[in-house]
Amino acid sequence: AQTVTQSQPEMSVQEAETVTLSCTYDTSESNYYLFWYKQPPSRQMILVIRQEAYKQQNATENRFSVNFQKAAKSFSLKISDSQLGDTAMYFCAFMLRSSNTGKLIFGQGTTLQVKP
């Protein structure tokens, strides 16, 4: 069975600085997706970034980038130039590419507070 672990329940960062959120996962499969989702106070779940496991290049989306270490089963999210609107709960999630369910397996989440 696959598991996802986020070991940082809460983090804070000053506006305009950079912060890294950690995520580790466990799987015996080789073909999968990894995601970071953002859940602001409105509780809407918003996709931040997606990484395909077969791709060696780390995904980037504007100020958001990942450090994907497949052998170490690590998938961290770096937020550059943090903004107040980045304040949210961030979830790391795993999906098997070959799955016939499309089920997402979520970590427990990291609450990020961006301070002015």
Next chain:
Amino acid sequence: DGGITQSPKYLFRKEGQNVTLSCEQNLNHDAMYWYRQDPGQGLRLIYYSQIVNDFQKGDIAEGYSVSREKKESFPLTVTSAQKNPTAFYLCASSGWQGGGETQYFGPGTRLLVL
């Protein structure tokens, strides 16, 4: 605009009552999902449907039921058998974007027990 809508935003359930949460999508996605989120926790899968007229139990299906009569709609019923229904419920649909599969979420329904 394409997206996923959920209604109502807030729902109150009396003891012994069944309640139904609505989920509609106009993204033309085949697959749809229901997740439950408890305070300070990640999401857990209740039910999913890969195609019309077919659905499967997820990890915590007891006390819930679903139907999938139309591609666009995937309503969730919280039955009286669900003893702890207070939670935030999120509906999602899944499709291909940029060469990979991705799930997109609705705005959620908060269910409270009176």
